[in-house]
Amino acid sequence: MLEVKAVSKNFSGVPAVEDVSFTVNENEYVTLLGSSGSGKSVLLRLIAGLLTPDEGDVFLNGTPITDLPCHERRIGFVQQKYALFPHLNVYDNIAFGLRHRVIDPVKDESIIRKKVQNTIELVGLVGQETKMTGQISGGQKQRVSLARTLVTEPKICLLDEPLGALDANLRERMTIELQNIRRELGVSFMHVTGNEFEALAMGQNMLVMSDGRIVQQGAPQDMYARPQDLITAKSMHNFNILSGDDLSAQLKAGTSDKLPATKLKDAHFCAIPMDKIDISDASAKTSGLSAEFLTSEFLGNKIIYFFKIENGDVCEVENHMSLRERRELKANATYQLHWKSKDILYYGENKQLLG
Amino acid sequence: MDKVVSLRWFLGIFTAAFVLFLYGPFIVMGILSFQQGPEGGPQFPIIEWSTYWYQHVFGLAPPSRIAPLPIGEALIRSLTLAFATMVVSTVMGVLTAQAFRQPFRGSGVVFYSVILGMIVPGVLLGLGMVLLANQVGIDRNWWSTAFVLHVVYTYPFAFLVMLAIFNRFDESVEEASLSLGVSPAKTFRKVTFPIIFPGVLSAMLFAFTLSYDEFPRTLFTGGSDVTMPIAIYGTFAVEIHPNLFAFGVLSTLFSFSLLAVYGILLTLSIRRQNQRASGLQEDIT
Amino acid sequence: MRSNKGTWLLLSPGIIWITLFLVAPLIMMIYVSFWTQTTFSIKPDMTVVSWVNFFSSDTYFGALLRTIRIWFTVLMVTILVGFPVALYIGQFIKNKTLQTALLVTCVIPFWTSFLIRVLAWRPMLGKEGAINILLQKMGIINAPIEVLLYTELSVIIGMVQIYVVFMVGPIAFMIGRIDGSLIEGARDLGASTWTIFRRIILPLSMPGVIVGAIFVTVMVLGEFATASALSGRKVNLLGNIIITQVGSLKWAFAAVAGVVLTVVMATFVAIMLRIVNLRNQL
Known part of the structure; x- marks a missing residue:
């Protein structure tokens, strides 16, 4: 439905988006993961029509919309910091698009009222209609911002870090609600975020962006288990990345079974899942990668141990409470870390997954 | 300490x-x-x-050797001139400030050219305008040659006020409106303008008071029909009488009532919003 | 979002207006200053006679020097009087409402006609004026001070009162913006009041002084009404020269005086703008 083809954008010579292509299908939830400065917001504004690409084209249902101004694109855009109209109340904020849009404005106030009321129920804002935007909470602002866009029935809705400014509790609830709302309306969502959990949990399809490029796209579960790109692996925050000249020495020390010789030869980086690493005492008979224990972080259902390995890198070990007992480790004492050969992911010089 | x-x-x-x-x-x-x-x-x-x-x-005193101040017509002229100046310079100030929201080549030159209008002393501008009018062969009148100079003078003030307002303006609300399918022109009317309205009011207040009191520019260019300040200046040459002071007190009171109107308009615009909100509530429940 | 064309479309009314009614008159003034002036008429034959006459005449050249002298005196006095007031409002009044109220108090006189404000000084400074009566009643002086009115002094007093607010405003604005923790920090480190003033307040308030100086300069240099109201036509500034020349239809001469005034002013403003960028002070 939405197709982005080889789109690039420079800001006074500095590339912000480079040769980006992807497709969003009908009735699909797509998430776009990227750190700040990765170009994800610029990409969204290019699609919305708030910026014009230097190169490439955007298609909606097969027709090019690259040259259409923002207000003729019929693409919903929910902004990062809500951007509610401060001089209007909640009801008028939501009715704004229906009343004033260029294409097919609704003149009949009773139809507007019906549509607005339906949307207000959908996003859970009943009873807030007459409040001014300054009188409602952050979560409610988020809902108004969403309702304002959804009531105009766009085919696709772009959401720029929609949960970024909410507290953790609300965030979790909105994650579920956003999915329910989308399913109910049958629109496509493109949700931009810097949070890997959000991206993984919500998307049916997921894009990872870094330095203005899409480095990987695919189903969230594949991304998580076998990231094709080292940047993706890093952004999942689930892998320890080993690198350096002594990479093979580190692997030999830490791997408890046989290593595949061919991959080892080509590997420049390795990723090892944090929850696939075992810890044993320095005195234990089994060999391992020796590491100094720094500190641990207790997160309720799991605990994360931080180690410093010999080349100075930090190595994290995740211990799920349902799988293993909590271990008390001594600070600054040396332990041995080891893992199984099958859990290692190898990356070549070009940072792509090997084999 | x-x-x-x-x-x-x-x-x-x-x-x-x-x-x-x-x-x-x-x-x-x-x-x-x-x-x-x-x-x-x-x-x-x-x-x-x-x-x-x-x-x-007010012309109520019994006739005496002291001529009454020529206020009647002069006052109406001054008010008309101030009103017209206010409208034109505020509209141009808003337009120019709107253009300055995006960086563009030559913005420095345009900025200082506009500011020049408030910096160049009135006498000089008045003189230049007279010379120009003589050359081109047009008559000098308060509603023509004086009016355009009043705008040259007050337009930079309106522009600066609006520039300061736009500096603190959050553009994302306009983008939100555009992405809801609303045209740029309607976005300006329905979103931008209501939000900057208090700034527009102060720009209008500035333009009106400056024009109402303007005198060096009007002196040469106003022609034979005098405005209020010119009428007062005319009394400089002859002996002054306390009627001028009485008029001063009255015009000060007038200025304050203008200020009060400004305050009332501002409060009303805030109250109207709240009222609309509560009116809707009765409608729904 | 908006094309370059849109920007220029928005700018065009302003640019056209400024070009026709500001730039064109100023160019015309320069042009006419080279015209040939005879007693009763003026011809567009290029000559520098008016210029030569201006600089060789004691009356006119003297007026130029007097204008510069009075401008400079007024500028210095407005800084000396305005700075302490701005310092008090900006730094010593912590309550924002009170601060605004004080600034508004300073601005209120502007809602009275400029000319009437000037005239109000006459009964104040005259031989039988309020100041002389007050001083005599208090026994400070025996005979009324006569230099108060119809002298250069009265012109200076009048101008300072009218224009000092343009100095107070920008300085108070800049001083008010100084972060209070900066001064407290300096005091904690043992800096004396004088050091704080010299090292923190003075440099940070400089842009305000300069903006104020620009305001005062352009207004005082273009002045003529205060001089004609409070000097009894004894003190002639360049502005007054222009008025009388225009009155006697000596256009070329008026234009020369206008160009000279413009040059003096533009030079000063240009120097000031080198020190501070007006656009960044908003």
Whole structure:
């Protein structure tokens, strides 16, 4: 439905988006993961029509919309910091698009009222209609911002870090609600975020962006288990990345079974899942990668141990409470870390997954 | 610490003296406007308290050797001129400030050219305009040659006020409106303008008061039909009488009522929003 | 979002207006200053006679020097008087409402006609004026001070009162913006009041002084009304020269005086703008 083809954008010579292509299908939830400065917001504004690409084209249902101004694109855009109209109340904020849009404005106030009321129920804002935007909470602002866009029935809705400014509790609830709302309306969502959990949990399809490029796209579960790109692996925050000249020495020390010789030869980086690493005492008979224990972080259902390995890198070990007992480790004492050969992911010089 | 305290006292007293310095002439003017007339002159002592000079201003005093101030028509002219100037310079100020929201080549030159209008002394501009009008062969009138100079003078003020307002303006609300399918023109009417409205009001206030009191530019270019300040300037040459002071007091009161109108408009625009909100509530429940 | 075309479309009314009614008159003034002036008429034949006459005449050249002298005196006095007031409002009044109220108090006189404000000084400074009466009643002086009115002094007093607010405003604005923790920090480190003033307040308030100086300069240099009202036509500034020349239809001469005034002013403003960028002070 939405197709982005080889789109690039420079800001006074500095590339912000480079040769980006992807497709969003009908009735699909797509998430776009990227750190700040990765170009994800610029990409969204290019699609919305708030910026014009230097190169490439955007298609909606097969027709090019690259040259259409923002207000003729019929693409919903929910902004990062809500951007509610401060001089209007909640009801008028939501009715704004229906009343004033260029294409097919609704003149009949009773139809507007019906549509607005339906949307207000959908996003859970009943009873807030007459409040001014300054009188409602952050979560409610988020809902108004969403309702304002959804009531105009766009085919696709772009959401720029929609949960970024909410507290953790609300965030979790909105994650579920956003999915329910989308399913109910049958629109496509493109949700931009810097949070890997959000991206993984919500998307049916997921894009990872870094330095203005899409480095990987695919189903969230594949991304998580076998990231094709080292940047993706890093952004999942689930892998320890080993690198350096002594990479093979580190692997030999830490791997408890046989290593595949061919991959080892080509590997420049390795990723090892944090929850696939075992810890044993320095005195234990089994060999391992020796590491100094720094500190641990207790997160309720799991605990994360931080180690410093010999080349100075930090190595994290995740211990799920349902799988293993909590271990008390001594600070600054040396332990041995080891893992199984099958859990290692190898990356070549070009940072792509090997084999 | 003691030093700071004594410095505070010194500066406090200094400021009080300063305020007295600013207001002294006004107080004297206010007192002398109640001088006995028509014999009492514009100086102390007060012969007898009276409202003679106020009656004189309104033409209610019995005729005497002192000519009444030519206010009637001059006042209407000044108000009309100030109103027209206010409208034109505020509209242009908003448009120009709107253009300045995006960086563009040559913005520095345009900025300083506009600012030049408030910087160039009125006498010079008036002189230049007279020379130009003579050359081109057009008549000088308060509604033509004087009017365009009034706009040249007040437009930079309106522009600066609006520039300061737009500096603090959150553009994302306009983007939100555009992405809801609303055209740029309607976005300006329905979103931008309501939000910047208080700024527009102050720009209008600035333009009106500056134009109303404008005089060096009008002196050469106003032609034979005088505006209020020119009428007052005409009295410089001859002897002054306390009727001028009475008029000063009255025009000050007029300015304050203008200020009050501004305040009321501002409050109303806020209250109207709240009222619309509560009106809707009755509708729904 | 908006094309370059849109920007220029928005700018066009302003640019056209400024070009026709500001730039064109100023160019015309320069042009006419080279015209040939005879007693009763003026011809567009290029000559520098008016220029030569201006600089060789004691009356006119003297007026130029007097204008510069009075401008400079007024500028210095407004800084000396305005700075302490701005310092008090900006730094010593912590309550924002009170601060605004004080600034508004300073601005209120502006809602009275400029000319009437000037005239109000006459009964104040005259031989039988309020100041002389007050001083005599208090026994400070025996005979009235006569230099108060119809002298250069009265012109200076009048101008300072009218224009000092343009100095107070920008300085108070800049001083008010100084972060209070900066001064407290300096005091904690043992800096004396004088050091704080010299090292923190003075440099940070400089842009305000300069903006104020620009305001005062352009207004005082273009002045003529205060001089004609308070000097009894004894003190002639360049502005007054222009008025009388225009009155006697000596256009070329008026234009020369206008160009000279413009050059003096533009030079000063240009120097000031080198020190501070007006656009960044908003």
